[in-house]
Amino acid sequence: MVPFGRLLDALSEVPDPRRAEGKRYPLAPLLLFTVLALLSGATSYRHIICFLEQRRIVLNALFGCTLKRAPSLNTLRTVLQMLDRDALEEAFRQHARDLLPPAEPGRMPVVALDGKTLKGSFDHLNDQKAAQALSAFASAAAILLAHTEIDVKSNEIPAAQQMIAELGLSGVLFTADALHCQKNL
Template sequence: MPAASSSPIPAGLGQLAGSDPARPDDLPGLLDRLRRLPDPRRLRGRRHPLSYVLALAACAVLAGAKSLTAIAEWAADAPDQLLLHCGAALRDPDRPYRAPSETTVRRVLQRVDGDALDAAVGGWLTARVDASRAADQDEYPPSGPVRAAVAVDGKSLRGAIRADGRRVHLLSALRDDGIVLAQREVDAKSNEITAFRPLLEPLDLTGAVVTFDALLTQTDHAKFLVEDKSAHYIAVLKGNHPTLHTLVKDLPWQDVPLMDRTRTAAHGRDGIRRLKAVTVPHLPFPHAGQGPSLPTRR
C-alpha cells in the first residue's frame, strides 16, 4: 500500500535529523554519492535527476522536515541558488529552476533503494564529521591514541508500519559521535543475527571497538570482527551462552578493583552501573581476552 504524503521520512534520510544544515561546500560530496544510486523510475517521463530530488529531500530534513509533505513544501519554497547547488537543470533560459512536485518527491522516496540510500547518506555524514574532526585535531591534538567506538543495535521505528501491520525494524551501526554509519531493515522472516554481517561488511572498522547486545553475541560475529575486519569487540553475555556466562559470573569480582561507577535515573528506574574488568586466559569464546563485570540495576 503506497504511503501517504504525510508519512514519516525514509530511514536513510532519518539519519540526518538533528544534524547541522548543509552548507554550499557540503553539497558536491553529497551529490557525488547520490549520483551513484540506481534510479527506480522509467527513463521516459523523468523531469528531474534522481540525485537532485534526493539532495533536496536531504537538505529539507537537515532543515527540520519530518514528513514527505514537509519535504515537498520546503523544496517548493527553496531559492533558485539552493536549487542550483542541489543539481537543478535549467531547461529553458526564460524559466526559473523548478523544484520537484510533491508527487515526484513521494514516489522517489518510496521507490528508491533503501539500503543504498542509507549507505550514501551515512557515508556523507561520516566524511563530513571526519573533516571537522581532522580540523579540530590539527588545532588541538589528542594526548594519546583514540579508538573509534561503534555500537550495533536494533530499533523499531515509531509510525512506520507495513501494510500487514508490522512495524519496520532496523539494525544500525552508530559511531560514538552519533553518526549512523550504516543501517539495514531486518526482514520479517529473519532477525538481527542474520543482518549483522551484511550491515558491517562495507565499513572500515580497522582498530575500532564494536559493541553489541546479548542477541548478537555469536561466535561467528566475533571471528568476523577480529579476523575479517581487524576490529575489537565488547559483547554482552547472558544466558544464551550458559557455560561461559556462569564462568564469568563466578569470577572473584570482589577482589577486582572498581574502574568506574555511574548512576542514572530514567523511565522510573534508578540504575547503578559498576565497571570492572579482568584478563582471563583461554575464555571459550573466539578472541575473548577479558571478562567485564555485569552492571547492577535497581
C-alpha cells in the first residue's frame, strides 16, 4: 500500500474547490478511494459509492482517515466535477515521477509517446471530430507518466512536443510513431 500512500500525499496538493462549510469529506482521501474503486472495476458513481460503503472501515484503517460514511452520489459527482483538472493531472504526474526507479548506469530510460483516438467519441449529430489523447509511458517501469487531450484543431506532433517539455525529463530516450519523423521539427 506504500505507492497508494504516496498517491494520497500527491492528491493532498489538489486544491479543494468547496466552501469551508461544504467540506464534510476530506478531498485527498475521497480522491484516493475513488481511484481505488475505479481500479477495482467501478464504472459509475453508484459503483464507487458501493465500494466506499463496503470498504470504508478497512480504507480508514489503512490510510489513517476517519470517514464516518460514504458520501452521497450527488456529493461525489459534484466534488469530482468541480475539481481543477490541471491540478489533478499534475498530482498524478508528480506521483508517477516519484515512482520511477533511478536510471541504471549506462542505460537510458525509454518513454514511449503514443496518440490514440478514443472509441465512440465521434459525434455525428454535432459534427465533432473524434477525441484524441496522447500518452507518455515509461516502458521499463510500466508507469503512465502523463496523458493529455489533443486539441481538435491540432494534431499529435505539437502535443508531443509540449508534453516532452512539461515532463522536464533529461537523459531519457523518447520513442514515437513515424508521424513524428519530419524534417522541420
